[in-house]
Structure formats: structure tokens, C-alpha cells
Amino acid sequence: MNEAFREVVVGRHNALVDPSLRIWGWEIPVYLFLGGLTAGILVVSALLALRRPPGSAPSRAVQAAPFVALGLLSLGMLALFLDLEHQSHVFRFYLAFKPASPMSWGSWILILVYPVGVLLGLGSLDAGIRSALLASRPVRWLRLAGPLRCLSGRADAMARSVAWVAMVAGAGLGVYTGVLLGTLAAEPLWNSPVLGPLFLASGVSTGAAFLLLLPLSRDERHLVAGSDLVAIAVEAGLLAALLIGFASGSGPDQAALDHLVTGPQASAFWTLVVLAGLAAPFALEVLERRRGLAFLKVTPVLVLAGGFALRWILVAAGQASSLATIF
Amino acid sequence: MRRTKRYAMVVDTWSCVACKACVLACKAENAVPDGFCRDWLVEVTEGTFPDLRQENRSERCNHCSDPPCVHACPTGASHVAEGGVVLVTHGKCTGCKACIAACPYGARYVHPDGHVDKCTFCLHRVQAGRDPACVEVCPTGTLTFGDLNDPGSEVSRLLRTRAYKVLHPESGCEPNVYFLTGRPAPAVASDSAGTGVVGVAR
Numbered sequence: 163m164n165e166a167f168r169e170v171v172v173g174r175h176n177a178l179v180d181p182s183l184r185i186w187g188w189e190i191p192v193y194l195f196l197g198g199l200t201a202g203i204l205v206v207s208a209l210l211a212l213r214r215p216p217g218s219a220p221s222r223a224v225q226a227a228p229f230v231a232l233g234l235l236s237l238g239m240l241a242l243f244l245d246l247e248h249q250s251h252v253f254r255f256y257l258a259f260k261p262a263s264p265m266s267w268g269s270w271i272l273i274l275v276y277p278v279g280v281l282l283g284l285g286s287l288d289a290g291i292r293s294a295l296l297a298s299r300p301v302r303w304l305r306l307a308g309p310l311r312c313l314s315g316r317a318d319a320m321a322r323s324v325a326w327v328a329m330v331a332g333a334g335l336g337v338y339t340g341v342l343l344g345t346l347a348a349e350p351l352w353n354s355p356v357l358g359p360l361f362l363a364s365g366v367s368t369g370a371a372f373l374l375l376l377p378l379s380r381d382e383r384h385l386v387a388g389s390d391l392v393a394i395a396v397e398a399g400l401l402a403a404l405l406i407g408f409a410s411g412s413g414p415d416q417a418a419l420d421h422l423v424t425g426p427q428a429s430a431f432w433t434l435v436v437l438a439g440l441a442a443p444f445a446l447e448v449l450e451r452r453r454g455l456a457f458l459k460v461t462p463v464l465v466l467a468g469g470f471a472l473r474w475i476l477v478a479a480g481q482a483s484s485l486a487t488i489f
Numbered sequence: 490m491r492r493t494k495r496y497a498m499v500v501d502t503w504s505c506v507a508c509k510a511c512v513l514a515c516k517a518e519n520a521v522p523d524g525f526c527r528d529w530l531v532e533v534t535e536g537t538f539p540d541l542r543q544e545n546r547s548e549r550c551n552h553c554s555d556p557p558c559v560h561a562c563p564t565g566a567s568h569v570a571e572g573g574v575v576l577v578t579h580g581k582c583t584g585c586k587a588c589i590a591a592c593p594y595g596a597r598y599v600h601p602d603g604h605v606d607k608c609t610f611c612l613h614r615v616q617a618g619r620d621p622a623c624v625e626v627c628p629t630g631t632l633t634f635g636d637l638n639d640p641g642s643e644v645s646r647l648l649r650t651r652a653y654k655v656l657h658p659e660s661g662c663e664p665n666v667y668f669l670t671g672r673p674a675p676a677v678a679s680d681s682a683g684t685g686v687v688g689v690a691r
Contacts, residue, residue: 164538166535166537167535167536168535169533170531170532170533171530171532171533171534172530172531173509173512173526173529173530173531173532174548175524175526176524176525176526176595176598177524177525177598178598179589179597179598180595183590185586185590186590247584247586247599247603247604248582248584248604249583249603251580251581251582251583251603252583254564254583255563255564255583257564258563258564258581260562260563260565262559262560263561263563263587264561265562265587342587345560345561346561346587346590346591347557347593348590348591348660412659414659481590484590484593485594485660486592486593487595489531489533
């Protein structure tokens with residue numbers, strides 16, 4: 163029986179490109195996750211600072227959160243650095259600003275986030291911790307007590323402005339992690355304007371989940387859990403919009419979508435991202451609020467795992483369905 | 490005022506026999522390291538037996554007029570040079586691979602030295618008045634290089650007189666490598682299918 167067929171013989175065998183694109187390994191999803199997590203912690207910390215009644219001190223955990231976020235971001239940047247093929251040229255990122263390149267925006271946003279995070283953190287510290295910090299050995303040794311005292315004063319004087327700037331910088335960082343992939347037309351599975359907002363929503367939900375794992379005050383927990391719930395709902399809506407966008411797209415879009423929802427990544431996507439990462443924590447959080455159930459640590463752990471799985475799976479599936487290996 | 494050039498390559502899929510001389514000439518000319526290539530052959534066979542059609546394509550960087558690799562590059566290492574040729578300045582490349590992700594043609598690879606590498610249209614030869622190495626070596630005259638902004642150039646003439654396509658037109662990056670799909674003039678005798686090698690779906 164004769165059937166129509168199409169056979170393609172390709173004489174190109176470049177490492178990292180053939181037979182399917184694998185330029186970005188574990189480093190990039192780890193960085194995207196930690197960048198989103200940092201963005202989320204900054205956004206939720208800023209929200210807490212804006213909602214805090216005047217004169218009340220935040221919990222120890224919330225005071226530490228902006229500094230922890232910067233530590234996590236540094237780990238993410240380390241992963242990014244490890245991914246570079248020409249690591250000794252890393253300084254080149256900061257000798258240029260290319261407005262058309264999301265990665266160029268990202269490298270400058272990363273630098274901007276540090277001072278904003280430090281200001282937000284200094285402004286959140288209570289008097290006891292602040293004086294202990296100023297008297298600590300590293301600060302004295304580095305002769306930083308004077309500048310830190312000055313910065314703390316500024317952060318106090320402009321507390322609301324700092325919180326708003328931190329929210330904008332966090333949102334910029336969160337959106338950028340998605341835009342980085344979303345502007346790449348050669349990977350149909352990434353090429354969507356929804357990816358930026360999706361990664362921001364996912365970042366906010368993981369940031370809130372991270373804070374929920376820390377010992378928060380009752381009021382803080384209520385606000386953070388509420389933010390988490392809203393972020394999960396928005397993320398689910400954006401994920402649906404992303405999938406519907408691909409389903410109504412052209413042939414390559416639909417082939418890429420199949421890769422995610424029915425193909426090699428489908429089982430991981432539906433179980434880890436949709437069920438365990440979105441549906442289960444959403445249901446648990448609603449139950450906790452409505453029925454006054456005891457807080458379960460498993461809920462934020464599920465959100466964090468789901469956020470990581472989303473990035474891991476999208477990075478892998480996007481490369482596997484790249485136009486670069488469709489002939 | 491001097492007219493700007495727009496370098497392009499035309500690949501005649503009717504005459505290519507997939508001998509890969511273009512690949513080897515490029516490797517020799519540009520010292521492409523073992524295991525890598527800047528140009529390559531794609532052979533597509535399709536149809537229903539015995540009515541089969543074969544299309545041989547010598548592929549390379551498309552030196553797009555709207556190059557996504559250049560837009561993606563955060564350091565300016567990837568840039569547009571004379572005649573619209575897309576080049577990589579090795580000393581500015583961090584090996585972040587954003588350009589490889591951005592390219593719908595898989596035309597870029599990571600050189601063992603750490604920088605990204607790709608076809609240059611042999612600009613060093615073109616500036617000396619010669620054809621790119623792949624064009625010069627091709628034994629069947631499949632490859633034609635020239636300036637599309639010059640209406641009298643051979644590439645302009647071919648695109649005026651023959652049916653052609655570009656690869657991944659949906660990516661919108663305005664590639665400058667063209668694949669002739671229509672029969673050469675004068676028309677050759679009709680084959681059994683009466684169709685020829687036209688219109689391979691991409």
C-alpha cells in the first residue's frame with residue numbers, strides 16, 4: 163500500500179542545536195525561578211510595608227525577607243553566569259544597553275533591584291535589629307556603619323516611596339523573566355505576550371508562598387495568603403489564555419502546544435504544574451480561609467514546586483519544538 | 490549618494506545534487522572546527538511512491554533584513570555589517586546563547602572557543618571582489634550570490650524570472666537566502682506527476 167510520506171535528511175549536526183535545541187540546561191529554569199521568586203518576595207514585602215499600620219513593627223521574618231530575596235537573586239545570577247559559554251566576557255553585559263534585547267534590559271534590571279531591595283529591607287528593620295546590625299563586626303570592619311545609618315534614615319523618611327519603587331522593580335523583574343522567552347519567535351511555545359504577565363503572577367505566588375513558610379504575624383499571614391490566592395487565580399487564568407492563544411494560532415503554534423499538552427511533556431505539565439502547582443494549593447488555601455482550617459506547610463511547598471516545574475517544563479518544551487530543527 | 494547594498498544568496502533546488510562541496514569549501518575557507526558547520530544540506534523527499542519529489546537545499550544563515558539574533562543580543566556582539574550581512578564580534582560575545590534561541594534557522598552554534606559562530610557570507614572574500622567559498626566551489630551552479638538592490642545583478646534576475654520561496658516566512662525576519670522552486674527556463678520536459686519540486690510545505 164502506498165502512503166504519502168515526507169523524509170528529511172539533514173546534514174547539520176551542530177552541538178547544542180541538533181537534533182533538537184538544548185542550549186539552555188538546568189541553569190536557565192533555575193534562574194527564571196529564583197528571579198521570579200525574588201520579584202514576588204519584593205512585591206509582597208512592599209505590599210506588606212504599604213499596608214502596615216503606622217508605628218507597628220513587622221515580624222522578624224518580614225524584616226529579613228528583602229535581604230533573603232537578594233540572596234536568592236544572587237544564586238539565580240550565579241546560575242546565569244554558569245550558563246555562559248564565555249564566562250570571562252560577562253562584563254560585556256554592562257558595557258552596552260541594547261533596548262531591543264530583553265536580556266540587556268534584564269541585566270540592568272538585576273543591578274537596579276539590589277539597591278531597591280536593600281532600601282526596602284533597611285526601612286523594615288526595627289530599632290533593635292538596626293542598631294545590632296550597625297554594631298556588627300562586618301559592618302564595623304568594612305566601615306559601613308555611617309553610610310548604613312544614613313541610608314536607613316532615608317529609607318524611613320521615604321518609606322512609602324521606597325515600597326512603591328520596590329513594587330515596580332519587583333514587577334519589572336518578574337515580567338522580564340517571561341519577556342526574555344516571550345520575544346523569541348523561533349520557539350513558538352515561548353513566543354507569546356502572555357508569558358511576561360504569567361511569569362510575574364507565578365513569581366508573586368511563589369514569593370508569597372515562600373513568605374508563608376516563615377513565621378509571620380497573624381495579620382501578615384492573612385495578607386500574604388490572600389495575595390497568594392489572588393496570584394494563583396491570575397496565574398491560572400493567564401496560563402489558560404496562553405494555551406488558548408496557541409490553540410488558535412498557526413501550524414507551528416499548534417505543534418508546539420501539542421508538545422506541551424499531549425506530547426512528551428504532557429504528563430509532567432498536567433500533574434506538576436496544573437494539578438499540584440495550581441489547583442491543589444488553590445483549593446487548600448480556599449479551604450483554609452473558608453473553614454478556618456489549620457495552616458498547612460504543604461500548600462506553599464506545592465506552589466513553589468509548581469512555579470519551578472512551570473519554568474523547567476516550558477524551557478524544555480520550548481526548545482524541543484523550536485523552528486530551528488523543523489525543516 | 491552611494492546606493493546601499495543588500496547581499497543575498499539564491500539556491501537553485503533544481504540543480505543541487507547535494508554533493509556537499511559547499512559545506513567542505515566553507516569549512517576549509519573559514520577554519521570551521523571539527524563537528525560544526527556554517528552551511529549544510531537538507532534533502533527532502535516526499536510524495537506517494539512512485540510519484541516522489543526531491544528537493545535539495547544548501548542552507549546557511551539567512552542574513553535577515555530584520556534579524557532576530559541581532560535584536561536578542563545583549564552586548565552588540567551580533568550586528569549588521571556591510572550589505573546587511575549579520576556578523577558576530579567574537580570579543581563582545583558572552584556565549585549567552587540568546588541569539589541561538591532567537592534564530593529560526595538553527596544557523597548559529599557555540600564555537601569551542603566560547604563565542605557564537607555562523608556564516609559570514611564570506612564577507613572577507615566579497616570585499617575582495619570574490620564570491621563566497623560555497624558559491625565558488627559549487628559544481629552545478631546552484632548557488633548565486635549578489636546584491637539584491639542592483640536590478641542588474643544575477644540574484645535580482647533570478648528572482649524576477651523564477652518561482653522561489655524563503656524558509657520560515659512566518660517568523661517575519663525577512664531572510665535573504667532564496668530557494669528557487671520553479672523550473673528553469675526554457676521549460677524542461679514534463680515529468681510524470683507534471684508538477685516538479687514546487688511548494689514543499691514548511
